[in-house]
Amino acid sequence: MVVSGAKRRPQTQGRGDASASETVAGLAARKAAARLLAAVIDAHTPLDGLTDNEHGHPQYKALDQRDRALVRAILVTALRHRMTIAGLLARRLERPLPANATVLSHILHVAAAQILFLDIPDSAAVDLAVTHAKSDPRTLRFSGLVNGVLRSLARAKGAELAPTLAATTEAPQWFADRLATAYGAARAEAILAAHRHEAPVDFTVKTDPSLWAEKLGGIVLPTGTVRVEKTGVTDLPGFADGAWWVQDAAAALPARLFGAIEGQRIADLCAAPGGKTAQLILAGANVTAVDSSKNRLARLGENLKRLGLSAELAHTDLLDYRPAEPFDAVLLDAPCSSTGTVRRHPDVPWTKTMADVEKLATLQRRLLAHAATLVKPGGRLVFSNCSLDPIEGEELYRVFLAGTRGVIADPIQAREFAGLDPFLTPDGTLRTTPADLVLNSPGVSGLDGFFAARMRRTI
Structure with missing residues (x-):
C-alpha cells in the first residue's frame, strides 16, 4: 500500500x-x-x-x-x-x-x-x-x-x-524463554523465525481438494487441506456456495482423530467458530455444538447455514452443561493462551504473560475433567488447543491421565490418515508448530501450533 x-x-x-x-x-x-x-x-x-x-x-x-x-x-x-x-x-x-x-x-x-x-x-x-x-x-x-x-x-x-x-529474537523475553525450555534452542529459533511471516490461508473443502486447489490458486497439503498465500476470502469461488471454510491445517486434525463416526452423537465443546463442528457433521455425526458465548454461537450457526449444514446448538457454560444422556464421543478444543497462532496474531506474546498461561491451564484441567463425564463408557474423548506451551498440552495431558479414574490413553497411531505421521509424539499425541511443514517458500509453509490427545472412557 x-x-x-x-x-x-x-x-x-x-x-x-x-x-x-x-x-x-x-x-x-x-x-x-x-x-x-x-x-x-x-x-x-x-x-x-x-x-x-x-x-x-x-x-x-x-x-x-x-x-x-x-x-x-x-x-x-x-x-x-x-x-x-x-x-x-x-x-x-x-x-x-x-x-x-x-x-x-x-x-x-x-x-x-x-x-x-x-x-x-x-x-x-x-x-x-x-x-x-x-x-x-x-x-x-x-x-x-x-x-x-x-x-x-x-x-x-x-x-x-x-x-x-x-x-534479533522477535519476542518478549518470557515467551522466548518458554519456547527454548519446551523445544530446545534450535527449534525455538525456527518457531520464532516462522512468526516473522504472515500465515497462509487454509481451507477445509467438502469434496475434491485438487479441484478446489486449482480454482483457488493454491496447493493441496499432505493432510488434504487446500492452502493459498494470504488473500481475501469472501470474493473467492465457492464461498457463497458453502463449498469450503477457512481452517488452519493443524486445526483440522483433531476432529479427524475419532475415526469412523457416522451416526454417532458427538459433542463439540467450546465449538465456535465451528470449523471442527462442520468436519464432524460432514463425517456423518449428529453434532451438538456447545459454547458459552451467545454471539460466537450465533456466528457458528451462520457459518453452518452458509455451508448447508446443521447441528444442535447449546448456549451454556461448559462446566454447567449436563445433557440428558452422555455422548458417543466428545471433542474439547479448550480456550488457551493461543500462543500457537502468533503468525496470525502477533499481539499474543505482548498481551499474554506466563501467569496467563498457568491460569488458562488450570481452567483447561477443570474443563477436561468435566468433558470426560459427558462421554459414554467405551467412547472417545479428544482434547486439543492452539497453545505451544506444554503446560497447556503435554504436561496437562499426562497429569490428567494420572489423576483421573476411568479414563485411559488412546494413542494416535501412525498412518491413521494421510499426512498425520510427522506430527505424532512418542506418547501418541499430536504436536504441530509454525516451524513444521516447510515447503517452497515461507508464504506457504508452517502450521499453527496445536496439541491434541485422544483418550477413552472405560467406566
Whole structure:
C-alpha cells in the first residue's frame, strides 16, 4: 500500500488532536495506530477486539475502510517486528527514552514500521510522525528528536535492516524463554523465525481438494487441506456456495482423530467458530455444538447455514452443561493462551504473560475433567488447543491421565490418515508448530501450533 505525503496547512504550535487531524491527510490513521499500539503493549488488549469493525476502538471505527486496513497493516507489522524496530531506534538515541515517554515510543514504532517494512514513502511516514508529535502536548518538545531519529533510520535501513533482523529474537523475553525450555534452542529459533511471516490461508473443502486447489490458486497439503498465500476470502469461488471454510491445517486434525463416526452423537465443546463442528457433521455425526458465548454461537450457526449444514446448538457454560444422556464421543478444543497462532496474531506474546498461561491451564484441567463425564463408557474423548506451551498440552495431558479414574490413553497411531505421521509424539499425541511443514517458500509453509490427545472412557 502506498500512501502519499499530504501538504498541510500552517498550524499553531501545540493545537489539539482534532484540529491537526482535520488538516493533515493520513494523520488520523497514524494516531489511531499509535493509540491502538499503546492499548496492546501497555494495557495488554488483544488486537482483534481493538480492530473489530462493529465493536472496536472508537478511533479505529471513525476511519474509512482504506485507513482501517492501513492501521491494521501498521499494527501487525509493528508487533511482528517489535524487537528489530526497538533495536534500530535505540541506536539513534543518545540515551533511552524516559520510562513515562510511552506515547513518544509508540509514535516512533508506528513510523518505523512504515519506513522499514511497508510500501509507504519514507517522507510521508516521517512528516506524519513529526506532525503527530507536535499535535500532542506530551510529545511536542520531542518533535525534533522524532524528525532526526526517523530520517536517520530511513537513510540507514538498506545497510542495517538485514543484519539486525538476523541478530534479533522477535519476542518478549518470557515467551522466548518458554519456547527454548519446551523445544530446545534450535527449534525455538525456527518457531520464532516462522512468526516473522504472515500465515497462509487454509481451507477445509467438502469434496475434491485438487479441484478446489486449482480454482483457488493454491496447493493441496499432505493432510488434504487446500492452502493459498494470504488473500481475501469472501470474493473467492465457492464461498457463497458453502463449498469450503477457512481452517488452519493443524486445526483440522483433531476432529479427524475419532475415526469412523457416522451416526454417532458427538459433542463439540467450546465449538465456535465451528470449523471442527462442520468436519464432524460432514463425517456423518449428529453434532451438538456447545459454547458459552451467545454471539460466537450465533456466528457458528451462520457459518453452518452458509455451508448447508446443521447441528444442535447449546448456549451454556461448559462446566454447567449436563445433557440428558452422555455422548458417543466428545471433542474439547479448550480456550488457551493461543500462543500457537502468533503468525496470525502477533499481539499474543505482548498481551499474554506466563501467569496467563498457568491460569488458562488450570481452567483447561477443570474443563477436561468435566468433558470426560459427558462421554459414554467405551467412547472417545479428544482434547486439543492452539497453545505451544506444554503446560497447556503435554504436561496437562499426562497429569490428567494420572489423576483421573476411568479414563485411559488412546494413542494416535501412525498412518491413521494421510499426512498425520510427522506430527505424532512418542506418547501418541499430536504436536504441530509454525516451524513444521516447510515447503517452497515461507508464504506457504508452517502450521499453527496445536496439541491434541485422544483418550477413552472405560467406566
